[in-house]
Amino acid sequence: MRIGLLTEGGYPYVSGDARLWCDRLVRGLGQHEFDVYALSRSERQEYEGWVSLPPQVRRVRTAPLWSAEDDGVVLGxxxxxxxxxxxxxxxxxxxxxxxxxxxxxxxxxxxxxxxxxxxxxxxxxxxxxxxxxxxxxxxxxxxxxxxxxxxxxxxxxxxxxxxxxxxxxxxxxxERVLRPLSLDWYEDVGLGSVDLCHAASGGPAALPGLLARHFSGVPLLVTEYSVRLRSHYLATTDAPPPVRALLAAFHGRLAAEIYGRAEIVTPGNAHARRWQEHCGADRAKLRTVYPGMDASRFAEVGEAPERADPGTLVWVGRVEPAKDLVSLLHAFAEIRKEEPKTRLRIVGAPAGSEGAAYLGHCKALAAQLFPDEADGLHAVGDNPVSFEEIGGPELPSLADAYAAGAVAVLSSVVEGFPISLVEAMFCGRATVSTDVGAVVEVIGGTGLVVPPRNPRALAEACVALLRDPERRERLGAAARARALELFTVEQNIAAFHGIYLEIVARCPVRRVLLDETGEPLPFAVPAEAHVPGRWTGPATRLVARGGPGWAAGPPVRATPRVAAEGAR
The missing domain is CATH 1.20.1220 (Malate Synthase G; Chain: A; Domain 4)
Incomplete structure (x- = not known):
């Protein structure tokens, strides 16, 4: 079948949201064809270009959300x-x-x-x-x-x-959010020719899918690993009350329309699912599909848990205020009172200027809490707290970062789907996490969970695992088994393949195609049109905005050959 993949600020661009997930999905479903319709968020994103596209991507069309292009239309x-x-x-x-x-x-x-x-x-x-x-x-x-x-x-x-x-x-x-209304994506040679629209997020990305459904009856599937409406609420907290109220009303109405018109909505976790239900999504339409992650790069560490240093805690992630490293450092001060030989390795790069400032604050706090040791003059192995990044001689890869500690810690106060936690689970590490976002759902009883912003509770949980190696080993093995069952690329691809087939079987697109004289074309959609394989000539290699891609020719009235291609 032919899938119209709708993205905003992500795939196929080199940088952006959900880029890796979309790329793995497209590559894993080689039996289908994909037309990618991408909304870009910045000039820099377009300048950086696209990722390498697999052959099943037959067309890419892009449009900017960051600049308003004058279409030259003057209304009468x-x-x-x-x-x-x-x-x-x-x-x-x-x-x-x-x-x-x-x-x-x-x-x-x-x-x-x-x-x-x-x-x-x-x-x-x-x-x-x-x-x-x-x-x-x-x-x-x-x-x-x-x-x-x-x-x-x-x-x-x-x-x-x-x-x-x-x-x-x-x-x-x-005006910015409604720009997709003016795009020429909805003709029979565009989204009108696909069997299914799959929006990689809500909001503006799903708007072309709504219009394809309205104009051509194309069914819509919406996936949200980070609820777009929640992101909007967080981004407008400093706006004046009237602006905040009106924009919240608009995005709330748009989310409700998207959820109401979609055939199936796939949240990435129960936290996102609760948001969607609160915004009016029908519970019968919701299917939780966890994001797929590459487990192979953690296999060597996960199969050799004895590599871990039994006296080391490790934290891995982006350094930013939401990760609450301040509470982690205060908790580690309590841990050192109980287990004086324990070390803490904080592994991650700062996220932007705010993250860099926060990293400096955390280093100053570490020097204050451990004045005799955290002065930056000792080797990594001599310091109770070290701040490191992936790629150095001590930690050449991400897997090596998790291998460095016996217990992986997550101290966040805000978290969606905790990717670093799943990575630690792939590595067979016992974990201590704060109860935020989808943490409890991901852990599922294979790790310890404590309230956020509670250094004492965080310290007590870490000490309990540091003192009990058998429990660490048992929890680590259970965590790895759970991650391999639920959070791999393979399970994600299999889930969406089944959903695609279900939607197309339940909601096939009924197209009436015309010949050159404008008359209905009989038998324009033959039964073999849905058999896997290429039954028409190859697509034309063109250059579109943002980089090279596969594209169809200019819009034309359907001929028998074009009709068969459009119905494939």
Whole structure:
């Protein structure tokens, strides 16, 4: 079958979200064809280029979310009136509904959700008829429609407080998120020709899938390893209240529409699943599919647990405030009182300028807590605390970092899916973790879990494992077995292969293809069109924005050959 893979700020770019997962999925499903439709987040991301693409990727099309391209479309009077009505209806749906500050229960009514969906698809149809809405979404008409909705009777109290700068900010954000409405991706030679759209995240990435479903009946599958709505909430905590309320309403309505229209939604863990259910996702549509990770690079360490230093704790990850290394250092001070010979190895690079500043703060704290030893003048083996990075002579690989300690520690206060914890489990290491995100779900009883921001509890759990080598070995073996069963690339690929077949069998795309005269083409979709293999001529090698890729030719009316290719 042909899959339309929809991404935002990720695959096929060298850097970005979910890049490795998408690449492993595409390479693991060589029996299918993939058309990749990617939204880029920055000029730098496009400049860095793409990863090497396997032959089953037959087409790549890209569009930027970081810059507004003028499509040159000037709406006539009738089109301007249609735009004003539909954008006004969208804005009205954002401003309507209960206000938590007024003491009314949260959650939009079905009527509001229907109005939002109708307005969204109405704008998409207008964009398709006129060739784009780039200029209209940035126009004064859009801002005034938003203002009228905020001032209308029954609008949210926070929306009524919006001033002109707030309205301009909201309108600019909506224009950026709604740019996929103006793309030419939805024709019969684009997303209209695929058997299934698979969005690698919610939000803007799933919006083209919604439109392909609306225009061509293509079923939609949505995967979220990090809930897009939650990421938006965290990113707008410093915005003025009216801006925060309006954008939260928009992204909440969009998430509900995506979950409602998708055939299946696959959260990456129970934490993401609870968010999706809270946003209105039907529980019957949810299938938890854990992210697949490469276990082979940890096999040697996992099969030789005796390599571990029984008196060493190891922490591995990105250095940033959310990892709460401060609590870990205070906990280690308590551990040293009970087990004076214990060492702590902190392995990881800082994440940006904030991470670099935090790393400096942690090093200063370590020097304060251990003044006689952590002065930077001793060898790594002589210091109770060391700050290291992968690639040095002591730790040439990630697996060597986990091999250096008998107990792996995770001290985060915020965590989604704890990748470093799974890596430690692949290595057969006993773990001590804080109860955040999906940690308890991942551990499943094979490690110790303590409350976050509790150095004493963290210290007590570490001491308990340091003093009991048999328990460490038992927990490490159980952790490795659990990780190999649930978190490998192979299980991830097998799960999505089964979901693909289920969706296509349950929701096949019913296409009516036309010949050169505009008449229906009989038998345009033969039975063998869904047999694996290439039954038509090869695709054309073209160069698209962002790098080389596979692409079809320009849009044309379907001929018998094009019809068969589109139905494959």
């Amino acid at each position: 009077r009738s089109a301007r009136r249609r735009f004003s009505e539909r954008y006004g209806a969208l804005a009205s749906a954002l401003c309507a509904g209960p206000d938590a500050q007024d003491g009314v229960s949260e959650g939009p009514s079905d009527d509001v959700a229907d109005r939002f969906g109708n307005a969204l698809y109405g704008l998409a149809e207008l964009a398709r008829d006129e060739g784009g809405l780039s200029g209209a979404l940035r126009s004064e008409t859009a801002v005034r429609a938003l203002e009228r909705a905020c001032r209308a009777p029954g609008a949210l109290r926070t929306a009524r407080e919006a001033r002109v700068p707030d309205l301009l900010t909201v309108a600019a954000h909506l």
